[in-house]
Amino acid sequence: MMRSLYSGVSGLKGHQTKMDVVGNNIANVNTTGFKSSRVTFADTLSQTQAGASAPRGNLGGTNPKQIGLGVSVASIDTIFTDGSVQATGKNTDLCLSGNGLFVVKKGDETYYTRDGAFEFDANGNYVLPGSGLKVQGWMFENGNISTNSDPTDIVIQSGKSMKPTATTLATYANNVKADSAVITKVNGCDKTNWTCTNGMPCDLVLTGDIKVAGTPGTTYKLDDVYSTTVKDLSASTALEVNKYHSPVTVTLNGGTTHSFENTSTDKTWRYGYVLDSTTGASSNDKVTAKKGIVDVTLEKDYGGGNVRTTTGVDGTTYTYGDLVTIENTTIGDTVTQMDASETLVLTLADGTTHDVSPVGPPQSYVIGTDTYTYGGVTSKVVGAKITFTPDKMTVTSSEGDGTSLRFGTTTNINEGYALEAVTGSATATATSPLVLTLKDGRTISVTSSSTPPGPYAVGDNYADAFTTTPAQVPSGTKVRIELSDGTFHDDMIPTGTTYTVGGSYTYTSSGGTGTPVTATIVQYAPLTEITNVEKQTKITGVKYNDNTLVEEIIPGSVTASGTEALSLTFSDQTTQTVTSGTYNIGHSLPITTILNVYDSDGGVHAVPVYFTKTATGSGVTASDGNQWTINLDGSNVAGTTNTITDSSGTITVDMKPVTVQFSTSGQMLTGSGNIELTMTNGANHTQTVAIDVSQLTQFVGDSTFNGTTDGNPAGTLKSISIDSSGIIQATYTNGVRQAEGQIAVAQFTNAAGLTKTGSSLYQASNNSGTPNVQTATALGCDITPSALEMSNVDIANEFSDMIITQRGFQSNSKVITVSDEMLETMINMKR
Secondary structure (H helix, E strand, C coil): CHHHHHHHHHHHHHHHHHHHHHHHHHHCCCCCCCCCEEEEEEECCCEEEECCECCECCECCECCEEECCCEEEEEEEECCCCCCEEECCCCCEEEEECCCEEEEEECCEEEEECCCECEECCCCEEECCCCCCEEEEEECECCECCCCCCCEECECCCCCEECCECCCEEEEEEEEECCCCEEEEECCEECCEEEECCCCCEEEEECCCEEEECCCCEEEECCCEEEEEEEECCCCCCEECECCEEEEEEEECCCCEEEECCCCCCCCEEEEEEEEHHHCCCCCCEEECECCCEEEEEEEEEECCEEEEEECCCCCEEECCCCEEEEECCCCCEEECCCCCCEEEEEECCCCEEECCCCCCCCEEECCCCEEEECCEEEEEEEEEEEECCCEEEEEEECCCCCEECCCCCCCHHHCEEEEECCCEECCCCCCCEEEEECCCCEEEECCCCCCCCCEECCCEEECCCECCCEECCCCCEEEEEECCCCEEEEECCCCCEECCCCEEEEEHHHHCCCEEEEEEEEEEEEEEEEEEEEEEEEEEEEEEEEEEEEEEEECCEECCCCCCEEEEECCCCEEEECCCEECCCCECCEEEEEEEECCCCCEEEEEEEEEEEECCCCCCCCCCCEEEEECCCCECCCCCCEEECCCCCEEEECCCEEEEECCCCEEEECEEEEEEEECCCCCCEEEEEEEEEEEEEECCCCCCEEEECCECCEEEEEEEECCCCEEEEEECCCCEEEEEEECEEECCCHHHCEEEECCEEECCCCCCCCEEECCCCCCCEEEECEEECCCCCHHHHHHHHHHHHHHHHHHHHHHHHHHHHHHHHHHCCC
């Protein structure tokens, strides 16, 4: 009974303590930055009547028998959760959110608080007005701050003055219009057609990068012939007909000539030559295949009817005697190595390649079917490359730009020849073979010794060599049949017909009206329709014009005046007539900006700076974007006179033109400059201002760029404001905003372990940890200016705790009452 009495007493004391804490929380419900507390209980030591026993034999284990001796207060904890933000409108009030506290000092004593109701005192100290404790932080010196040092008092005197600072840097930012229109014509002339008068000078860039001045009064066009020399082509030397070598005159065997220019589109003529051992070809002979202009055929004769032939690839330059590689990846094609001099490289499905060139007999592979085994691995052949050395290169070109001409020193017609399309029929002669183009795409050379040498005409049938081998000839194919009676017959093959030598063939004599005749087939030859007939004639000489051309016209600067107005045409097709200024093709009109430059006495000088688009990039590389020129002379962007004097004559400005280069994505690549000023108003005589354009971009749209400068005139402190990082910004009467200081914030590992000292102040304790003093941003805290932190007391929660505490107190008091009654009953037993 005595134990229950004392347990009830401990319960009364514990709940009384909790009620005291609840009462304190409610009392501070409107205290700025107040942090509520809570009480936690723990039972006290228990009296053990019997200990626990382990299970044994047939008996299970038993639990200990213990009687509790009451309750004790385990802890009274401070709850450091954020309170609500209450706006006050006072610019010196601060609300701190997060795990941190403001640092304030009184002499050498340091305190910490969440109460941000600060203000400035008469000496400019930033303080807690209720206690006079000084807020700690760091002060800016010449715009710099070191938050690694110990924080100090924050002091900002009312009426603080700012001295003038001379301008040293001008910064341009935002966008320069990428599609700014540029001048394309002056008085109707552009860079492809320019009349070089005294008022419109120009320079010319000629073939070979030769630069000359244009002759006054002369009109120049791009690709005009500036000078020319007639030359004879050397024998066994190739000539490419182009604008530099045109016109040309070809002398043919027999003395006839034919002339043409590089612009010729005449389909009557073609030209060709053969490079092989019979024409004296050497490793100096080269030719570039050009689709539709120059065709190159490469051949190698291995003997026994085995000939390797391939067509040159467009754009590839071939040198006589060099190796040539043919690559094939077509499924089902058979690739055969003709002899050991060729190299055969297989590509397998597993991605590997293998040189399988044999030392012995040639070999064949079917792409997509055959396999190759190496190192125990077998994989399918998916491609093959044959490399060989041609012993013959045949070059054929059309007439016009790109024509390749050549002639030799012997009677060999293949050293250089012309092919002239024949109208009507023609017969090959000893000096003029014929070249027949057949419907199946083949070309056949017919000489005077061919059977027959002609005549041949377009639409005729050409007979291939007769054969005695039985064959199934496709339907629609014509053949020429020779019979045992000596007659020849051209016939269209019906579907499925097979002609067999020794078999019979019936024909009707006398134009199909006579008696049918049957004879034995001796041999037959396939017939193919002729689609073109050309006469081949040896070239015996070539004369050509060696031309120097106008490759580029560089118009000079053109100056307008009241008597010599200029009509300007821009790239956006707009026009403008001007009566002053100097202009250049390819330049835009200048965009004017003004830089306000302060001298050492605080005087301000307006310096005009002009931006002119002076080159439009090709975009071939990422760095080849547009160029802009920055200078001080808007009337002559290309000029070098960049000295100006302001209206009062007290300042002279000089600046060398600056070229600014943009990338094709609109980013700044290069560009910087300096403005030099000479003062005559008592300020520092010489002043240099650096121009920074690194922040400029160049995109399509409007020009939004502007220039700002550092430096300022003298000023007086006008107002202050504090941002969310705790930086105190001061605004001066000269319009300059300047950081003056930054508020310090302390963070503790265990903020609940701080010791309360009253007046919403805390001090470090043995269990709070040491303070980590940094900026609010560094500690992850937020500062809300012009606001205070409300108490974090939850009234609803406190009222609930009050009820619970009351019930607990009442219940413990009842335990004491019942225990007393039980003691009284026991005493009455003696009576």
